[in-house]
Amino acid sequence: MSDIEKSHAQNIRRRVLRHILTNGGGYMSQACSSAEILSALYGRILNLGPSEGAPVPPPFPGVPQKGKKTVTGSAYNGEKAPHRDRFIFSPVHYALVLYATLIEFGRMDPKGLELFNVDGSSVEMIGAEHSPGHEVTAGSLAQAISQAMGFALARKLKGDTGRVVVFMSDGEYEEGQTYEALGTAAFHKLGNLLVFVDANGFQCDGIMTGVGCVEPMKARIEAFGCTAEEVDGHDIDAICRAATHTDPDKPHVVICRTDPCHGLDKLRERWPRLHYLRFKTPEERDGYEKICQEWEKA
């Protein structure tokens, strides 16, 4: 077992819950479902150099425009070099979880999270390309996988050996653009594209089966010409084992089946409205406070 990554995953949940308690709301279920995936990625799967981002992100320098050089949050994922992987983060409402992950893996100072959703900061609630750990503006969902496909094609043309690794949510498999990207990536034989899906079965309106249809996800992805593997998304070793291309000419997708309340049973009280945690009563808040304090003692 990967005890180090497991403790990282628990720490990500703890940091997110503490943040939510301090700020009165946040994306908790996403931390519960994806903490092991992001720990596996940053701990073992991604080949990244040390962070080149400022430990505490400086104020947002402004939107891209003529004559203004802009930088993306990819600096927190290290140098861009031919042999390094590139990490593309797609469901950017998970930004809080990514920031907690960057802190957990020494890529951002904990003080950086104090800038979350603060006016004038780049540590935005819904991450954009200037936000730490982000490289593209992905909030209009399913555009990131297409952009990753473009990066993968560009890197293939340049002869880079590093991969383009995407983190997605399962809701994005309702968007037609996702399938355009998978089909086109397969057509161009982009074996340097690796995708992880946090398949937690939930989206903004609730349980995905009540909103739309994405299953059978593995068969769909394979039908579009990619390889796919399904794993327990809370089993870090299993995630890492699945993170290898089985065909060098095909994009590979790892479907991580996850539980949006993993590690935080109290969250099940809100079932099936899990998208955003905002405390309804002082008693509910106290309950979460108690759990967080226990986690912080551990």
Place this chain on the structure above:
Amino acid sequence: MSLPVIKRPHYHHLIAWMADKPDHIVMTADLTGSCEADGFRDTYPDRYFSMGMAEQNMISAAGAMAREGFFPYIHTFAVFLTRRVYDQVAMSVAYPNVPVRLMGFLPGITTPGGVTHQAIDDIALMRALPNMTVLTCADATQVEAVMDATEAIEGPVYIRMLRGEVVRIFPEGTAFPLDALPILRKDKGAKILLLTEGICTEYGITATQSASLQDVPLIHANVAAIKPFPEHALHNLLDGITDIVVAENHSVIGGLGSLVCECIASHGLPIRVRRLGLQDVFAHGASRAYLAHELGFDADGIENALCETVSRTACGGLDMRREAVHSDAKAEGL
């Protein structure tokens, strides 16, 4: 005076122009021959990418390739580059201000393909996007010059392209007028200014040569740079002008006519602006000549508008060059 007509100017120019630009690539979505990029495909297969009939993905992928140092020239119909993928253009290309070149073919009513194929709102949509440059070609010379002009533009560019049999108005080799309004006629003492974009420029030339307007002092200028718009060049023409007639192959909402009104109003100038174009209606499947006449922005329509401006009475009945629907200069009848 009849103007020379050039067959497939972009087809030939694209191949020649791309020869020494290894980081310039072409992407298409199943309309390669229809956008005169088939010669490029066959000449430079390593720099040509078929992205499938999947425009959303193509736009986002092009944005990423531009971030990686490539210059993607996306060739497809203007409708599919603007309306169909507006969010992808906004978020994957315009926001990061990356050098993706959107080559929009079949602007306005240049196709008999009907409402699905006619981009009547593309200028309005693209103008509204921050960081986006918007250019529109009036003739074969501008078609051949426009890619050179994009080289100095750091961000994305949307271009209304012409294909097939394209008239040549400006001398071959003339640079694309990014910062000017090329003058087609300028009479002393003119009170009326005619501004035309795209195919309306040829219509405007025919209209202003008509018998009814020969002795009326006029200025006729072409607008090729929609955004940024060379506002100073407009101001240089306004001395003594009381009326502007704008003719565009586009909806009168959000296009060149709107743009001119914004300029005039923001300077508080006492000038009437009459906008010819699609008057907030969709078009339908028919020939260019038929539609431009029906919609009132062909040579007759422009002549009428100018005559009404002079004397408040209409005239009309001009001969216009008609483009064949089926021609060996086009991949299909569209």
